[in-house]
Amino acid sequence: MIIDMRSDTVTVPTPAMRAAMANAEVGDDVYGEDPTINRLEELSAQMMGKEAGLFVPSGTMGNLTAVLTHCTRGDEAIMGHLGHTFLFEAGGVAALGGVMPHTIPNQPDGSLKLEDIQDAVRSEDVHYPPSRLVILENTHNRAGGTVLGVDYTAQVAEVAHRNGLKLHIDGARIFNAAAALGIKAEALVKDADSVTFCLSKALCAPVGSVLCGSGEFIHRARKLRKQLGGGMRQAGILAAAGIVALQEMVPLLPDDHRRAHLLAQGLKSVPGLVVETDPPQTNMVFTRLDDASPLTGSELVMLAAEKGLRFGMVGERRFRMVLHHWIDDAAVTKAVDVLNSILNS
Numbered sequence: 401m402i403i404d405m406r407s408d409t410v411t412v413p414t415p416a417m418r419a420a421m422a423n424a425e426v427g428d429d430v431y432g433e434d435p436t437i438n439r440l441e442e443l444s445a446q447m448m449g450k451e452a453g454l455f456v457p458s459g460t461m462g463n464l465t466a467v468l469t470h471c472t473r474g475d476e477a478i479m480g481h482l483g484h485t486f487l488f489e490a491g492g493v494a495a496l497g498g499v500m501p502h503t504i505p506n507q508p509d510g511s512l513k514l515e516d517i518q519d520a521v522r523s524e525d526v527h528y529p530p531s532r533l534v535i536l537e538n539t540h541n542r543a544g545g546t547v548l549g550v551d552y553t554a555q556v557a558e559v560a561h562r563n564g565l566k567l568h569i570d571g572a573r574i575f576n577a578a579a580a581l582g583i584k585a586e587a588l589v590k591d592a593d594s595v596t597f598c599l600s601k602a603l604c605a606p607v608g609s610v611l612c613g614s615g616e617f618i619h620r621a622r623k624l625r626k627q628l629g630g631g632m633r634q635a636g637i638l639a640a641a642g643i644v645a646l647q648e649m650v651p652l653l654p655d656d657h658r659r660a661h662l663l664a665q666g667l668k669s670v671p672g673l674v675v676e677t678d679p680p681q682t683n684m685v686f687t688r689l690d691d692a693s694p695l696t697g698s699e700l701v702m703l704a705a706e707k708g709l710r711f712g713m714v715g716e717r718r719f720r721m722v723l724h725h726w727i728d729d730a731a732v733t734k735a736v737d738v739l740n741s742i743l744n745s
């Protein structure tokens with residue numbers, strides 16, 4: 401048995417999802433006639449406290465669709481320099497939308513300073529591109545699966561709106577953030593104009609994300625999704641898994657967080673390994689090799705893989721381990737044992 405901690409995207413669908421997929425009622429969604437997609441979009445909107453939702457093939461397309469709906473060519477979108485939208489979406493907003501990313505520093509907790517956001521907003525001047533959008537990421541992946549709170553999000557929305565900008569939340573893991581705070585996800589996106597969340601990460605669905613916002617916003621976003629080639633037909637087969645994800649998997653996320661704690665606790669006793677996320681806020685544990693260790697980062701990754709433990713590198717000697725539904729307590733113990741056996745010898 402391989403223990404795969406590279407990401408929560410490696411999760412495969414649960415038996416309940418496969419059953420729901422096999423039995424899904426479907427229709428042509430470009431005609432708006434797939435009842436299962438319609439149900440998923442309604443349920444998503446309801447859980448986000450928004451008027452409407454739009455099923456998209458990926459989180460990347462959800463964010464891209466949101467940016468293209470909020471902005472036109474030549475506009476600027478303010479985002480963190482460690483944000484997924486800046487680092488890991490292949491520059492789509494620039495390549496396909498002519499939208500200029502204006503990066504400001506992510507703080508160690510994943511937040512953006514309110515002053516930095518305010519300073520990044522352009523004044524009216526013939527030289528400047530118009531500022532149109534602020535993007536927050538919650539949980540913040542590169543910062544270590546960190547959580548942005550309700551009050552902070554409201555403050556960012558206030559700065560954005562006061563300056564005539566919109567706020568989009570890349571909430572790929574917004575349900576992890578909500579679980580960590582013991583609140584409903586709705587509370588974390590209340591002041592945002594749009595939010596994307598992923599069904600295909602810790603929620604175990606095979607494919608898909610949902611973009612939510614006002615009815616008018618989603619109406620426009622639907623056309624952009626079509627332009628991007630994201631109009632799907634009988635994709636209710638996929639949406640059926642998404643509904644199970646929202647109903648059955650969201651309540652289980654605290655288990656992943658508990659196991660992340662367990663893993664961090666265990667790894668603290670492994671010689672040569674430094675646990676950075678201590679304690680982890682959600683389902684991610686970041687570690688690094690201490691300077692004295694004779695191994696390189698890639699050597700450690702290789703040796704662990706040979707013993708059935710997979711995880712990813714986020715720097716030359718830094719690693720990310722992500723907990724998810726298919727990693728149980730025994731697997732956490734085994735992961736610690738594997739690293740102990742490599743680094744203790």
Ligand SMILES: *Cc1c(COP(=O)(O)O)cnc(C)c1O
Pocket residue numbers: 457458459460461463484485537539541570572573598600609
């Ligand atoms: C995974 C992820 C996305 C994109 O999702 P894909 O479905 O992989 O395209 C966006 N933002 C964050 C923070 C993510 O972790």
